[in-house]
Amino acid sequence: MKTNRELGLKVLTKFLGRQKDRDLIEKSYDVSMGEEVYPHKQYPTLAGINTVLEAMAKDNPKAKEAKPEDFVDLRFVRELDESGYIDSLYKKTR
Numbered sequence: 072m073k074t075n076r077e078l079g080l081k082v083l084t085k086f087l088g089r090q091k092d093r094d095l096i097e098k099s100y101d102v103s104m105g106e107e108v109y110p111h112k113q114y115p116t117l118a119g120i121n122t123v124l125e126a127m128a129k130d131n132p133k134a135k136e137a138k139p140e141d142f143v144d145l146r147f148v149r150e151l152d153e154s155g156y157i158d159s160l161y162k163k164t165r
Contacts, residue, residue, distance in 0.1 A: 072100075072103075072104055073104055073109065073111070073161065074160065074161065076100065079100055079104065080093075080096055080097065080100055083096050083099055083100055083103075084096050087099070111157060111158075111160070111161050112148065112152055112157050113148060114145060114148050114149075114152075115143055115145070115148075117139040117140060117143065118139075120139035120142050120143060121139045124137050124139060
């Protein structure tokens with residue numbers, strides 16, 4: 072979706088059902104594929120993991136005791152980032 076805008080627009084059109092308004096589809100794409108919502112580099116955040124743990128705590132009391140940093144291993148994303156691989160995926164879209 073991030074590297075092929077036209078294909079992304081076709082997918083959105085298909086899954087938005089009867090909505091065929093091109094302008095609305097394009098706005099939906101731009102919002103959903105923006106860096107703020109869907110960044111190129113998918114580093115997890117401790118705050119995000121904490122949000123999930125808080126939601127889980129409602130059904131699982133053990134989640135209250137869990138520490139977000141126990142669930143994060145950035146080395147794989149960092150390796151892809153530092154090698155230039157992630158940037159190479161998006162050269163055409165920047």
